[in-house]
Every structure is written in C-alpha cells, then in structure tokens.
Amino acid sequence: MTSLHVENLVCRYGLLTAIKGVSLSLQPGGVLCVIGANGAGKTTLMRALAGAHPAAEGHILLGGVDVTALSTYQRVRAGIAMSPEGRRLFAEMTVRENLIIAAENGRKGEWTLDRVLDAFPQLVPLIDKRAGGLSGGQRQAAAIGRALLANPDVLLLDEVSLGLSPVAVEGVYLSLAAIKAARAMTMVVVEQDLTRALGFADTILCMAEGRVELAGAPTEFTRAQITAAYFGIHEPEVADA
Template identity: 35%
Template sequence: MTEPVLTLDGVETCYGLSQVLFGISLSIGEGEMVTLMGRNGMGKTTTVRSIMGLTPARAGTIRFGGRQIRGMPAYRVAQYGIGLVPEGRQIFPNLSVRENLVATAAARHGGEWTLQRIYELFPRLAEREGNMGGQLSGGEQQMLAVGRALMTNPRLLILDEATEGLAPIIRQEIWRCLAKLKGTGLSVLVIDKNVGALMRVADRHFMIERGRVVWTGSSAELSAATDIQHRYLGV
C-alpha cells in the first residue's frame, strides 16, 4: 500500500491561549476525494489553516508526500504542491481574470493545468478573461479561485466552503467540476455543507466536532448513518 498523499496525526492548534484542535488525525490517498464535515466553529477551517501553515499547529505531525510539513511557512507548503481555494475566495479584485490565473501559476507535477485547460473547465472564465476580478459574480469568483489554485498544478487541492453562498445553478457547476477533477486522479480535500452532493462525489468523510474527529467512513456508510448526520450536521 502506497503512503497517503497527506496524513495528519494528533494535530493540535491554538489561537493564542484558546485551543481549537485536539488531536486531529486524517489521511488522503492518491487520487482520493475526502471531505471534512461538521457544524460551524468546530475546527474545519482551522484544520485547513494548520495544513497550509497559516495557523501553525503546536503538536502532532502533518506529512505531505512523505515529508513533514508542520512548522513550514505557508509559501513553502504551497510550493510543495498543495493548492488552496480559501473560504471567501480571496481573488485579486484589481487584476483581470487572466492575470489572476497566471499570477501564481507553476509548471510543477508535469504542468498539466494550463490557461487553455482552465478555460475548457470553466468556459465562463474564458468569456470574462479581460474583466477585473472585482467585476465578477460570486459564482464566477469561485470558479476563478478554483482555476487559480489548479494553475499551481497541485498534487492536492483543498476547497474550504466550496459552494457557500452560491446560487443553485452555480453550485451544480462546481460539483460538476469536482467530479471532473476526481476523474483526473487529483487528490482533493473539500469542506462544504451540501451533504448530498458530497456523498455523491467523495470517497470518504471525516466528521469533526469541537476540534476532534468523531466519525469517519465511506459515502455508503454515511448515507446509512442518518443518526450521525443528524447528531453532527443537524440534517
């Protein structure tokens, strides 16, 4: 069995004196799509920030591609091949769509993701190529954020709140995109509240409650565990 692309083991993270993560452990295999689920404020985004080095973990191990990355600066983590689509999108409002996409582009891992391929995945971005990021709708900004992360040619893509605040038709577009990405063999970690869509597209799920993983299983297991969905997701 090959080593997982990403492994967290006993990760603890604090904001000042307030501890948020209490021994988080999870793994993502090559070409696997994994979700992190839970109610608001339970530590999902903090887990992502810990992986990326944006809020350094104070204990535990974070291994990516067999390399210990805990304690490394965020830019180094990104260079190793983790692409982040952050909560709130955080695109560059005063750069054009094209400039947003090429600003952080890198040809690592074979350089398969090019401007042309992003435009094929999201034709709307090709149509708006010359528009400033700040002129785009929320859905278009999310597409741009995904495209920008893919342009770094990551080995692992992380999406924090993949479809939050988007219109239903745009959500469908994002889920279609994620299904396509899974087909390319890219490893993906996704956070979202749309349990039904996540179960259709993802391989495994990790449920988080108060900074701890309280349940993990496949989509089939989660579908059958309606008590778990109700207890930890309120659905």
C-alpha cells in the same frame, strides 16, 4: 504511500484549542469531504494543512515528507494549494492576472491557463474582466482555477458552495467531477451541503468542536449517524442494572 497524512494535529488561538488531535490519511487521487456545523474547526484544519495556521502539536506529511514547519508558499511549492473561504481574489486585477500569478509562483505541470479554461468554461468570456465584478459562482471558479495552476498534489477547497446559487454550485461541481474522475490529485473539500458532500466524497470526516466525530466512506454510515455526528450529538450512556 499516502498522499496526505495528518497525525494528532492540534491548533490553537491563544488559550482556545480549535483543533484537538485530528488525524487522517488520504491515498493519491482520493477525495475527502470535511463536514460539520459552524465552529467545528473545519476552516482552521484547512488553514493548518495549507500552512496559514501553525500547528501547536502533531505532524502533517505530504508524500511521506514532514511539511509541518513549512510556510504557506513553501507548501505550495511542495504540492499543497488552497482555494480559501471567501475566494480571496485580487479584485482590481483581471481574471487572467489572478490566474497567471498562481502559474508564475506555483509548480510547473499539466495545469496551464488553457486547461483551466477548458475545465471552467464559464471563465472564458470573463478572462479580461476585473475579478471584483464577478458573481459568486464565477469568483469560486476563478479561485479554484488559481489553485489548480499551482499544480498541486493536494488541492484544498474551503466552503465550495457557501453563498452560491444552486445553478452556480452545479456548475462548479461539474468541473470538480471531471477533475476527480482523472484521479490526478488528492482533494480535501469543506462542504456545508451534506447531500452534496456525501455524493462527491470517497471519504468523509465529520468534525464537532475541533474533534473528529466520524470518519470513513459515506456508505459505512446511516444518514442518522452522520447527522448526529454533524451536530456532535452523543447517545447517553446507560448505566448497568
């Protein structure tokens, strides 16, 4: 059974259609990286998967169960958690308090506070510091840890490396690599760094203007094909002589 299945998903902002018939299927433990230029619809897709943006058409299934009509908190309890773009931590609360909120409102499971700190050791000396004083990489680690404490079957990570230094990106991805190796959960990752995405993903989904331009294992495509899909470039059709 697939862990996550999306069928002909359409999302709108008023008269603007941001997601145009997107479909995808992920097996348990798989890693999908969603790539595309700014405005491609990546964040809207993630918000729709998390329940933060309504689907105008289509279906979202988690473990074979249709969750399309569920609210965000209901999806967390069903097994979908997201680390959003911008991290969205409670700035006046400590790192510990930000993490405990997720543990108290998510599902019970193997991800505990101690395990999150093992996965993100950079948070250990910061655990009782206010989240508003953290660096970008530290906030990203805390936001991912918060999502993990909901013990999801599907972990959504939006814009993992956006705004981070190379050192911070490397630290975050080292932790994610260990999570990936365990194959304990499915991950959907939005990543602007194309090289990083191709190296981390089992499957890539390239979007342009709300549509899927290319989908499959990174090894199935040349770098030129991926780059063209990234920017929505199509070869002109050649008329028959």
